[in-house]
Amino acid sequence: MTVKPTLDDVKLVLSYTGKVVIGVAILLVIPMLTAIAAGEWDCLVYFALSLGISLSIGFLLAALGATDRKAGWMHGMVTGGFSWIVVMAVAALPYWFSGHYLSYLDAMFDVMSGFTTTGLVLIQDLDHVATSLNMWRHLLTFVGGQGVIVLALTFLVKDSGGGYKLYVGEGKDERLFPSIFHTAKAIWKISLAYLAVGTLALWAAGIAIGLPVGDAFLHGLWVYMAAWSTGGFAPMSQNILYYHSALYEGITVVFFILGSFNFALHNAVWNGNRKEIVKNIETASFATTMSLLTLVTCWGLMKLRVYPDLAALVRKGFYQLASAHTTTGFMTIYPRQLANEWGDLAVLAMIVAMLIGGSACSTAGGFKGLRVGIIWKALVQETRKLLKPGSAVFAQRFHYHGEKNLSESQVRSAALIVIMYVAIFFFATLAGCAAGYPLLESAFESASVTGNVGFSIGVTQAAMPSFLKVVYIFNMWAGRLEFMAVLATFAFIAAFFRRKQA
Amino acid sequence: MNHGNIARRALLYVALAFGILVGAGAEEDGASPARVGAKALIADPRAYDGREILFEGEAIGDPMRRGDHAWINVLDADAALGVYAPLSDLDTIGAFGSSRAKGDIVLVRGIFHRACPDHGGDMDIHATSVTIVQPGHATPHPVDTLKLILVPVFIALAAGLYVVWRKREAAVKKDRWLS
Numbered sequence: 001m002t003v004k005p006t007l008d009d010v011k012l013v014l015s016y017t018g019k020v021v022i023g024v025a026i027l028l029v030i031p032m033l034t035a036i037a038a039g040e041w042d043c044l045v046y047f048a049l050s051l052g053i054s055l056s057i058g059f060l061l062a063a064l065g066a067t068d069r070k071a072g073w074m075h076g077m078v079t080g081g082f083s084w085i086v087v088m089a090v091a092a093l094p095y096w097f098s099g100h101y102l103s104y105l106d107a108m109f110d111v112m113s114g115f116t117t118t119g120l121v122l123i124q125d126l127d128h129v130a131t132s133l134n135m136w137r138h139l140l141t142f143v144g145g146q147g148v149i150v151l152a153l154t155f156l157v158k159d160s161g162g163g164y165k166l167y168v169g170e171g172k173d174e175r176l177f178p179s180i181f182h183t184a185k186a187i188w189k190i191s192l193a194y195l196a197v198g199t200l201a202l203w204a205a206g207i208a209i210g211l212p213v214g215d216a217f218l219h220g221l222w223v224y225m226a227a228w229s230t231g232g233f234a235p236m237s238q239n240i241l242y243y244h245s246a247l248y249e250g251i252t253v254v255f256f257i258l259g260s261f262n263f264a265l266h267n268a269v270w271n272g273n274r275k276e277i278v279k280n281i282e283t284a285s286f287a288t289t290m291s292l293l294t295l296v297t298c299w300g301l302m303k304l305r306v307y308p309d310l311a312a313l314v315r316k317g318f319y320q321l322a323s324a325h326t327t328t329g330f331m332t333i334y335p336r337q338l339a340n341e342w343g344d345l346a347v348l349a350m351i352v353a354m355l356i357g358g359s360a361c362s363t364a365g366g367f368k369g370l371r372v373g374i375i376w377k378a379l380v381q382e383t384r385k386l387l388k389p390g391s392a393v394f395a396q397r398f399h400y401h402g403e404k405n406l407s408e409s410q411v412r413s414a415a416l417i418v419i420m421y422v423a424i425f426f427f428a429t430l431a432g433c434a435a436g437y438p439l440l441e442s443a444f445e446s447a448s449v450t451g452n453v454g455f456s457i458g459v460t461q462a463a464m465p466s467f468l469k470v471v472y473i474f475n476m477w478a479g480r481l482e483f484m485a486v487l488a489t490f491a492f493i494a495a496f497f498r499r500k501q502a
Numbered sequence: 503m504n505h506g507n508i509a510r511r512a513l514l515y516v517a518l519a520f521g522i523l524v525g526a527g528a529e530e531d532g533a534s535p536a537r538v539g540a541k542a543l544i545a546d547p548r549a550y551d552g553r554e555i556l557f558e559g560e561a562i563g564d565p566m567r568r569g570d571h572a573w574i575n576v577l578d579a580d581a582a583l584g585v586y587a588p589l590s591d592l593d594t595i596g597a598f599g600s601s602r603a604k605g606d607i608v609l610v611r612g613i614f615h616r617a618c619p620d621h622g623g624d625m626d627i628h629a630t631s632v633t634i635v636q637p638g639h640a641t642p643h644p645v646d647t648l649k650l651i652l653v654p655v656f657i658a659l660a661a662g663l664y665v666v667w668r669k670r671e672a673a674v675k676k677d678r679w680l681s
Contacts, residue, residue: 040601040643045645046649049652049653052652052653056660059664060663063667066671066674068678127562128641130601209566210566238584243566244573312618316617334544334581337544340547
């Protein structure tokens with residue numbers, strides 16, 4: 001039996017959503033300061049207008065939702081799902097005002113792509129975008145990587161029990177510390193520490209490859225933000241190919257791989273537990289699938305003689321595959337090269353990599369290495385059972401921040417999430433085919449949106465049908481929140497209206 | 503002027519005209535490469551791999567100096583391509599496209615590489631010459647008056663709603679405390 005939501009339940013969801021919107025609105029101060037520094041007065045005006053509208057919406061929702069009700073799991077989950085839709089609409093205001101979008105749907109698509117760290121874009125004339133708007137684009141993907149609710153938890157939400165439920169609703173469940181507020185702050189501390197190191201490294205590299213000092217800094221900051229959050233946005237339309245530099249590519253690889261690791265793993269390493277990197281089931285799973293899929297990709301490219309020598313083959317093959325597997329979406333080739341030159345084998349390896357993705361509780365998407373590891377362990381256990389006497393009992397163990405016994409509930413939960421991912425992957429593939437795109441291209445783009453990757457084979461364009469944009473927005477949202485919050489939101493809305501009719 | 507002179511002069515003009523035509527034809531057939539857009543190059547790169555082409559577009563972003571060459575990114579209607587050009591060609595470009603400027607429209611003559619062996623497999627053009635077709639210019643970005651008027655309106659609305667929110671929260675807390 002479904003619990004029917006009361007008006008107080010709705011109020012609580014609105015209250016939390018309002019706070020998340022306020023948090024995102026306050027972020028607009030950063031591009032506003034950038035606009036002042038760059039003398040972009042037209043941009044300053046539309047960012048200020050967006051701030052006014054966003055704060056109005058945030059305060060209105062918070063006022064409508066004022067209640068003394070304590071948050072339960074339902075509220076956390078529904079807020080997780082609902083607030084992402086509301087902030088998508090609100091954060092699209094500056095995009096729309098900038099005049100770089102053909103429709104508001106396109107602007108919302110890019111916001112969802114940024115917040116979910118996907119990285120696909122429908123923006124027009126990216127190479128002439130204002131500095132402040134580029135700051136907003138990359139800030140969205142950086143904040144999205146840590147989580148918009150994590151942002152609100154850090155500054156605006158005071159209720160500890162409710163805070164944890166909101167945190168889980170956003171698709172994260174690791175507690176780095178017993179307090180959820182300390183956990184949220186630790187996530188920001190880790191990200192900001194790497195922000196300093198990453199920006200500095202890319203700034204120096206930018207100067208070394210010939211960028212002017214000021215632009216090298218901005219490119220360094222933005223590319224770092226997109227790398228760490230496994231977002232894949234870049235300030236220029238050629239993405240990372242714009243820099244024509246192995247050094248620059250190498251630094252981005254380091255940071256997007258680091259970004260795809262679990263925050264709990266970062267925390268363990270920061271606290272001196274370096275062995276966790278080697279022992280952890282997620283890193284083992286990532287290393288295994290990454291190695292195998294790199295081999296398959298390179299084999300596919302070699303068969304078709306796509307690159308003139310081994311160095312070029314490895315540089316191109318490894319970069320795109322690593323970018324796909326970590327769900328970053330940085331590219332050093334053109335999207336249509338994937339369709340026209342790379343061949344089915346390499347493209348299939350990329351699809352698998354995009355669906356697997358990075359680690360749980362990281363900035364990465366996909367169904368995650370942890371679940372691949374758990375399902376693999378379960379498969380090994382089942383096979384061993386077949387080979388042993390029926391009465392034999394043994395436990396399958398795995399290392400994940402300590403030795404753990406594999407339980408049936410873990411396997412069921414992992415399998416369920418993987419099945420859900422595969423289901424929406426097929427759904428978006430079907431939608432792509434219905435829109436007239438070839439099967440392999442539809443499947444590639446579908447894997448990219450479902451795994452929050454951002455690689456494109458050329459399907460994602462402003463000219464694609466609106467229904468396909470909506471399907472892709474849904475897949476980015478559902479994939480990022482790992483379904484529970486999305487299902488809860490739909491169930492909540494349906495239950496609320498059913499009650500009204502009764 | 504006698505007939506012999508007229509005939510010689512006529513012959514000379516014919517020869518000159520023929521020479522010019524042949525020269526122009528040679529330029530058309532052999533020396534002048536095909537003008538190709540980014541879309542065609544990306545769609546069918548093997549057809550142009552290693553061939554000399556002409557590529558026209560806007561110089562965008564920043565030029566990146568590497569030794570005696572520089573990378574220039576050139577954007578046509580469909581996509582931007584990397585052009586590896588001698589530093590001397592870089593000096594001819596006055597404006598690069600950005601949010602505040604339309605860059606010079608340049609005509610690049612050079613060898614197209616589908617997967618350049620010198621540059622890690624990048625698709626690029628090694629330029630032999632870069633000429634300016636049309637100089638760039640600053641692009642104006644006037645402030646939108648309507649948006650400017652709406653800013654204080656929405657900021658005031660947000661301030662009002664903030665007060666309402668705090669009052670309602672205080673009322674809820676008071677009710678809880680009383681009960």
